[in-house]
Amino acid sequence: MQFIQTCLKDSLVPGSFVVADYMVFALMLVVSAAVGVYFAWTDRDQRSSGDFLMGGRRLTALPVSLSLTASFMSAITVLSNPAEVYRYGANIGFYGISYVLTMVITSEVFLPVFYRLSITSTYEYLELRFNRTTRLLGTGLFIVQTILYTGIVIYAPALALNQVTGMDLWGAVISTGVVCTFYCTLGGLKAVVWTDVFQLGVMLAGFLSVIIRSVVLKDGVLPIISDSQEGGRLNFWDFDTNPLRRHTFWTISIGGTFVWVSIYGINQAQVQRYISCKSITHARLSLYINLLGLLSILLCSVFAGMCLFSVYKDCDPWTAGQVSAPDQLMPYLVMDILRDYPGLPGLFVAAAYSGSLSTVSSSINALAAVTVEDLIKPYTNMSEKHLSWTSKGLSLIYGVLCIGMAGLASLMGGILQAAISIFGIIGGPLLGMFTLGVLCPFANSKGVLLGLMSGLVVSLWLGIGAQIYPPTPAMTRPLSLTTEGCNFTTTDSFNWTSTVQPTQPTSFTTAPVNRTDDNWYSLSYLYFSPIGTIITISVGLLVSLFTGGWKVTVESRLTLTKEDTTLYHLVKFFKDTKGQLDLTRDRERFDGTNPGFCDVELDLTKRNIPA
The missing domain is CATH 1.20.1730.10 (Sodium/glucose cotransporter)
Structure with missing residues (x-):
């Protein structure tokens, strides 16, 4: 209290x-x-x-x-x-x-x-x-x-x-x-x-x-x-x-x-x-x-x-x-x-x-x-x-x-x-670093480290530049706002009745007031992440290829395989059944290699749900 x-x-x-x-x-x-x-x-x-x-x-x-x-x-x-x-x-x-x-x-x-x-x-x-x-x-x-x-x-x-x-x-x-x-x-x-x-x-x-x-x-x-x-x-x-x-x-x-x-x-x-x-x-x-x-x-x-x-x-x-x-x-x-x-x-x-x-x-x-x-x-x-x-x-x-x-x-x-x-x-x-590991079996540690550093440098460069040279209103396009309907009469109500005189919003940018040009520092902030990802992957792949990445043997459990995806099993199901729904045969053929599906079968068995 x-x-x-x-x-x-x-x-x-x-x-x-x-x-x-x-x-x-x-x-x-x-x-x-x-x-x-x-x-x-x-x-x-x-x-x-x-x-x-x-x-x-x-x-x-x-x-x-x-x-x-x-x-x-x-x-x-x-x-x-x-x-x-x-x-x-x-x-x-x-x-x-x-x-x-x-x-x-x-x-x-x-x-x-x-x-x-x-x-x-x-x-x-x-x-x-x-x-x-x-x-x-x-x-x-x-x-x-x-x-x-x-x-x-x-x-x-x-x-x-x-x-x-x-x-x-x-x-x-x-x-x-x-x-x-x-x-x-x-x-x-x-x-x-x-x-x-x-x-x-x-x-x-x-x-x-x-x-x-x-x-x-x-x-x-x-x-x-x-x-x-x-x-x-x-x-x-x-x-x-x-x-x-x-x-x-x-x-x-x-x-x-x-x-x-x-x-x-x-x-x-x-x-x-x-x-x-x-x-x-x-x-x-x-x-x-x-x-x-x-x-x-x-x-x-x-x-x-x-x-x-x-x-x-x-x-x-x-x-x-x-x-x-x-x-x-x-x-x-x-x-x-x-x-x-x-x-x-x-x-x-x-x-x-x-x-x-x-x-x-x-x-x-x-x-x-x-x-x-x-x-x-x-x-x-x-x-x-x-x-x-x-x-x-x-x-x-x-x-x-x-x-x-x-x-x-x-x-x-x-x-x-x-x-x-x-x-x-x-x-x-x-994200680029993990993507190289999961999707690119020939990516090696040298490529990943150089790719990560390159991606960080470029994305930080763009991000800091955007703080110094923010986009102009022509690119952000704020919509119109008005105070024509305000009634500044009293001091005790929230409904726009303050004696405070209307003022312009304070500026949240550090750019020169009269700047009207746009450059790549004005890139949409939502593109910083994809640029960092793409730079990391591109540099990582190139460096890996030039440093013997194609000779590296990676355990299959550390990369994505086609058997891990839902799409693979859907295609396999329709191919095997030729479009005919046969749950009994499908269960017999299922070898349980994909943990994403084998537990579904176990749940059905435990609940005594008929095929």
């Missing part, structure tokens, strides 16, 4: 949080912590690091799929996607195409290899396929980028929500960081997965509360769609192939696919979840069920952005100086339209922080996993019991580091955007 009173006393924003809102937010934290306590108690006899970090590899498809979706969503996404639609239009809906392609590529290319090897750390694969140097390099890049990004994920939404809702900034940062570290340290991967399931429900509920209230205010869905159409927000038919354009069908669908494959295909935080499933079929199902979750969240965030524009189409709060950054638009809308419903603003804030918790918990667990598997286990002879306690200690240490990084992020100012860009830039070269 003392925390609540302090937050209310320090609040400077009219219509800020009330006790009911803080109670909803606190309930979310309490439930998340309780899940950690529950799994710490039920798994109190676990004696191995594998049980703690991988859930004993006994997880099923549904909770893992929901955890994958929640881990993908951060508070930055919850706040930024609607603001993106508000400023640039709904063409980010094309991300749905990249999600579909990502799940297919991950399921058919990377999952079979990682699952077959039963690895804990994704980077363990690099040593099996190449050498220890590649493994340590990959691990180091992952640890640095994850700690940096996690700190930003904690701080950035807290700052946006603090400035709009009046919620105590550091109280929220520290409380979410401590609770997240608490249940990660106690419950391990199981706690992370099941809290993600709960937090995903909170995120959807927060979005729906805003959407439903907006629909009521605008007398239906059709007026919102009509307003968005008239305001140019339904810009789905932009097929411009110019790579300098920030968002088009091609940049989002192609560039987005590379970005998300680098997350789902090779990133430890995601891979660790689906290879913890009890069978490869459950792992594949978790990816495709997760796809439904991603599309649902995308649809909600895009429509929430359309609601945001419809409500404020005649009086833009950003141009009017009511908010200082676009990420504050959604919290402002919430405090405006839901201020008469105590608890609902708290629900939305709980949704935003649930995004932070799910991302941070996934990162902490993944950081502990790679540290134990890549930096401790190969160089010590610790018992499994000691490794389990070490894993818990590392979860605590990384949690504290992430909270500390949030404090450092508060001092970074304009570097935040650059740091987030660098996080994506590093993923492209790493």
Whole structure:
């Protein structure tokens, strides 16, 4: 209660949080912590690091799929996607195409290899396929980028929500960081997965509360769609192939696919979840069920952005100086339209922080996993019991580091955007590195290392150049906003009645004001990842060929084989049966070489399902 009173006393924003809102937010934290306590108690006899970090590899498809979706969503996404639609239009809906392609590529290319090897750390694969140097390099890049990004994920939404809702900034940062570290340290991967399931429900509920209230205010869905159409927000038919354009069908669908494959295909935080499933079929199902979750969240965030524009189409709060950054638009809308419903603003804030918790918990667990598997286990002879306690200690240490990084992020100012860009830039070269290992049997360690360094240099060069020479409005094409309908009359209402005079939005670029030219530094940020991947693969292949890569013999278990793919078995099935469905004969011919299908047969047998 003392925390609540302090937050209310320090609040400077009219219509800020009330006790009911803080109670909803606190309930979310309490439930998340309780899940950690529950799994710490039920798994109190676990004696191995594998049980703690991988859930004993006994997880099923549904909770893992929901955890994958929640881990993908951060508070930055919850706040930024609607603001993106508000400023640039709904063409980010094309991300749905990249999600579909990502799940297919991950399921058919990377999952079979990682699952077959039963690895804990994704980077363990690099040593099996190449050498220890590649493994340590990959691990180091992952640890640095994850700690940096996690700190930003904690701080950035807290700052946006603090400035709009009046919620105590550091109280929220520290409380979410401590609770997240608490249940990660106690419950391990199981706690992370099941809290993600709960937090995903909170995120959807927060979005729906805003959407439903907006629909009521605008007398239906059709007026919102009509307003968005008239305001140019339904810009789905932009097929411009110019790579300098920030968002088009091609940049989002192609560039987005590379970005998300680098997350789902090779990133430890995601891979660790689906290879913890009890069978490869459950792992594949978790990816495709997760796809439904991603599309649902995308649809909600895009429509929430359309609601945001419809409500404020005649009086833009950003141009009017009511908010200082676009990420504050959604919290402002919430405090405006839901201020008469105590608890609902708290629900939305709980949704935003649930995004932070799910991302941070996934990162902490993944950081502990790679540290134990890549930096401790190969160089010590610790018992499994000691490794389990070490894993818990590392979860605590990384949690504290992430909270500390949030404090450092508060001092970074304009570097935040650059740091987030660098996080994506590093993923492209790493994706190229793993792709060489999985798909190119003649790739060797020399080629991979030189390819990775070349990809990092080029992608970082482009990324840093883009910060110095950002694209012009002609390439980003922000849509028009107006303050003509604002009524600046009183000082006590959120509904655009402040005595503050309208001002122009502050500039977020460092480019010369009068610059009108575009160059390759203005390349769409979504192309940084594919360029890094392509450079890494190209250089890696050339160097491997010139250094005797064709003479290298690689174990078949370390590369993708045709028998690993679903397509191979579908073609084989129809070829053998000549289009006639005969499950009995198919079962007799099945030799079980592909673990992705043999467990289906076992499940059918156990359930006594007739052929």
